[in-house]
Amino acid sequence: MQDNAAVDTSSRFSTKYIADNEKFLGWAFLLPAVLYILLLVGVPFVLAIAFSLADVTVGDTTLNFVGLQNFARIMQTPEFWQSLRNTFGFAITAQIITIILANILAVLLSSDFRGKWFALVLIMLPWSTPIALGAIGWLWLLDSKFSPIDWVLRYFSLLGGEGALLGVPKNLYYLGKAQLAQASIIMVYVWRMLPLSAVILLAGLTSIPQDLLDQAEVDGSSFWRTLFQIKLPLILPIMIIAILFSFIYTVGDMAIVFILTRGGPVYYTHVLPTWAYIKGIEGGALAEGAAIALFIFPVLLAAAILILRYSRRTEVT
Amino acid sequence: MKLEKLVLLFSVLVVVALAISACASAPAETQIVTVEVPGETIIETVEVEGETVIETVEVEVEVPVEIEPFPEGTELDILQWSHFVPQYDTWFDPFAEDWGETNGVNVTVDHIALGELPAALTAAIDAGDGPNLVEMVFAPPQFIDGLHDLTDVNEQAQELFGEQAETCIASSYLPATDTWYGYCHGWVPDPADYVIDLWTEVGFPEGPSTWAELLEGGAAIKEQFGVPLGLGLSPELDSRLAMRAIIWSHGGSVQDENECVVLNSPETIEAVNFVADLYQNTMTEEVFAWTPASNNQGLIAGELSYILNSISAYRSLQDIDPEAADNIGFGPALLGPRGDQHASAHVWQIYVIPSYVEGAELEAAKAFLLHHTANYNQAVFNSKLYNFPAFESTVPQLDDWLEADPFGSRPADKLKVLATAKDWVTYLGYPGVANPAIGEVFSSNIIVTMMGQVALGEKTAEEAVADAEAQIEEIFDKWRDQGLVGCTE
Structure with missing residues (x-):
């Protein structure tokens, strides 16, 4: 009897000890995330570095070290430089447009109006729709021959007739002209990221203490002054987080470009992920594909560190 | 924002996303093929929209390649493209499964979009696991180090069925290593x-x-x-x-x-x-x-x-x-x-066997390739004359079909120009x-x-x-x- 009681006590003690041990619990809760990152991010990342320094192909992944040969080879192609420019050009332009529109949207949504929840559902749709499905939808909308946008423009005589504002041809060929195709891709990135950024900013706006806003009103602050001198400075840290998420997502995305243009016209809309896929998987040059993909990493790392550091510095307590 | 409202918003979004996905993946209407096997003749009846019978064509069954039954539990996992003519897949899947049943092999067939084949084969070779037989639509020599040499099955096919189309040979044989990295059973004209x-x-x-x-x-x-x-x-x-x-x-x-x-x-x-x-x-x-x-x-x-x-x-x-x-x-x-x-050619149909496939499964894959070729007249017919044979001898009816299209061309000989395709077809890398x-x-x-x-x-x-x-x-x-x-x- 006594022995049993001792065992019970010890068991209760150890359970209690574990439940109260913050150090242990901290590690236990973090472990799944750490494992997830190690296995699904760390291992592929190390593998990509190994591949980029070897002569692996899709048929043979034996690692024969070739130094920086793959990097030298990819840097000789104009497609690589165009992809590099587009990757960051598209991402930065899309972020600027997204953050401006997201601020406007968040300010609008922070006020009360009829049908607000319905508006929120509609706004969130692009984010909740699978990316491939959304991109295919845009592919149809921007089709060279059957674009409904062109149909509407023709209906209002803005396109496809003598003297039409947008030209005589029946179609605008959104994805067949380099600059229009690049603009279309940026627009789809904005369409995709706007809901997330708007909701993050909305959360920031609703967290501003009401007494601050009341005080501003009592002091006679105008709408614009309240917006630029109170609201925006206060939500700046969270705005930077929205930009960070959106930028990283855009730089790493391949689905939108791959589905809309596959890098065309010519190679003017390629981004690093699409060029890496085409070279590495479709072309069989796995090592060069890995080398191209790795160019995204240092810039993303630097961007993440800079933005996080800035975000901490500007945090308002 | 109240919790109930958040839950409601989330539910609405999920429902809308599911509805959109469901609309996008709604199955297209396929044509129906019924197959009866009296003795050594297959009677194929093609129906369009489930109603109108266009034509009934008799296709002789070629003498199958004789093989020993395989050990119990032998698997044959085939990965191939979703054919541009859906009727081909409707015919192919039971055709492969029937062969499996006869020979003690458990056959499964998966279809994916043709653009996804290189990525799927890359992943399978890298993982050392996956399908036993993969059908590529363009010559895949870049995978050669991860594939079996199919010299034996190509030579056997040439013995059984005669001369192989040049466009197929050039898309499955690599002289630099003297290796048949693939088995090309058909090609498609691009008129x-x-x-x-x-x-x-x-x-x-x-x-x-x-x-x-x-x-x-x-x-x-x-x-x-x-x-x-x-x-x-x-x-x-x-x-x-x-x-x-x-x-x-x-x-x-x-x-x-x-x-x-x-x-x-x-x-x-x-x-x-x-x-x-x-x-x-x-x-x-x-x-x-x-x-x-x-x-x-x-x-x-x-x-x-x-x-x-x-x-x-x-x-x-x-x-x-x-x-x-x-x-x-x-x-x-x-x-x-x-x-x-x-x-x-518009595409080539080239089966490859990844090098991780061994033993009875390797032999089953090779045996199935020969069986498929032996019955290639069915493949051509069920592709509505889209597929052309690598081995002409397997489809003696082809010229007749091109002269009088069993699928309702008007005039009936509209496709006869395709009979000349073998004279002008080339291959990637030509000459x-x-x-x-x-x-x-x-x-x-x-x-x-x-x-x-x-x-x-x-x-x-x-x-x-x-x-x-x-x-x-x-x-x-x-x-x-x-x-x-x-x-x-």
Whole structure:
């Protein structure tokens, strides 16, 4: 009897000890995330570095070290430089447009109006729709021959007739002209990221203490002054987080470009992920594909560190 | 924001997303094939929309290849593309399963989009696990180190069924290593599809027969009727094939028969200048946004006067608008300025066996390949004459079918020009074989880029060809270092 009681006590003690041990619990809760990152991010990342320094192909992944040969080879192609420019050009332009529109949207949504929840559902749709499905939808909308946008423009005589504002041809060929195709891709990135950024900013706006806003009103602050001198400075840290998420997502995305243009016209809309896929998987040059993909990493790392550091510095307590 | 409202919002979003996904994946109507087997004759009845019987055709069953039953538990996992003619898949899956049942093999067949095949094979080889048999639609020599050498099955097939089509040999055999990395059972012609009444109006009732006539007639049609031609200049499959056909027909090529790079030639420069002329006079910017579906969409909508495509677009049109289908004619590869007549196959059907497949499963995969070829007349028939056989002897009915299309062409001999396809069909790498360097050049869109830049006036033909050749030389040197490309002298 006594022995049993001792065992019970010890068991209760150890359970209690574990439940109260913050150090242990901290590690236990973090472990799944750490494992997830190690296995699904760390291992592929190390593998990509190994591949980029070897002569692996899709048929043979034996690692024969070739130094920086793959990097030298990819840097000789104009497609690589165009992809590099587009990757960051598209991402930065899309972020600027997204953050401006997201601020406007968040300010609008922070006020009360009829049908607000319905508006929120509609706004969130692009984010909740699978990316491939959304991109295919845009592919149809921007089709060279059957674009409904062109149909509407023709209906209002803005396109496809003598003297039409947008030209005589029946179609605008959104994805067949380099600059229009690049603009279309940026627009789809904005369409995709706007809901997330708007909701993050909305959360920031609703967290501003009401007494601050009341005080501003009592002091006679105008709408614009309240917006630029109170609201925006206060939500700046969270705005930077929205930009960070959106930028990283855009730089790493391949689905939108791959589905809309596959890098065309010519190679003017390629981004690093699409060029890496085409070279590495479709072309069989796995090592060069890995080398191209790795160019995204240092810039993303630097961007993440800079933005996080800035975000901490500007945090308002 | 209250919790209930958040939950409500989330639920609505999930429902909407599911509804959109469901709409997108709604199954298309497929045609139904019923198969009876009395003795040694298969009677196939093709039904369209479940009602109208078009034709009943008897197809003899070839003598199957005799094999011993396999050990219990033998698996055969086949991964292949979703065929452009859905009826082929409807026929193929039970055909493979029936063979499995007869021979004690558990057969499963998975279909994916053709564009996903390279990624799927890459993943399988890298993981050392996956399907036993993978059907590729373009020569896959870049995978050679991860594939079984199929010399034995190719030799056996040649013994059983006779001569194999050259376009198939060049797409499954690599001389640099003396290896058959694949088994090519069929290929698909890529003829011209033209709108008869438009071409009749401009004086070519039989369609153009030379590239020069295409330019002349295409320009007249665009001028008079506002209908352009449709040869893609975009980074996708059809564009890559069309641009190669133009180079070959002008006497140029990427490599010679010894696998040495010879792109930078007066003939190629002439071809590039021709494409620029053709684009400026007969096409619109849509060709820079071309997708594999553009041919089909444009032809079906009556918005293109001429395309290069397999007959799948025409088969779709037969279902959608039979009268418009009557207005479609077929032509052979166009003649170049010096009489060269070449066009690539549209796709090749090449089975490969990854090197991780061993033992009874390897033998089962090889045995199935021979059984499939032995019954290739069924494959051709059920693809609605889309597939052409690698071994002509297996489909003795083919010329008769082309003379009198069992699938309702009007006139019935509309497809007879396809009987000449074996005379002008080429292969990636022509006049050399499809090696890994050719595969990378093909996938990297170097030729299409070269053509596009000149068509847009960004480079002269001489500059574009020289730049393309420099890139191609780099790629050839890299694969040559690995011993997979010839021309080592």
